[in-house]
């Protein structure tokens with residue numbers, strides 16, 4: 410027979426199965442060195458933004474310090490962060506990209 414503790418684990422698994430998976434925002438952070446045009450390209454290439462909305466997001470980051478690029482599952486968000494950071498470092502820019510639970 411299952412112990413009380415085992416029953417708790419089974420209940421928690423059932424609750425988890427019903428809850429939608431947690432989602433994560435991917436954000437860009439401002440810095441003084443990354444060129445504005447490079448940030449716009451990042452938003453177009455990695456987050457599927459058109460030039461107008463990429464420009465808006467870049468300016469929001471520039472003026473307010475951070476801005477949301479998109480909301481994704483944990484694995485996709487984490488891969489986006491890694492690809493953006495790799496891309497930025499290849500071009501020698503200090504651009505920072507992070508993820509946060511939405």
Ligand code: TYC
Pocket residue numbers: 437438439440441442443444445448467468470471504505
């Ligand atoms: N602040 C940068 C500049 O003046 C532009 C910039 C925007 C950098 C957004 C990073 O995430 C960023 N060139």
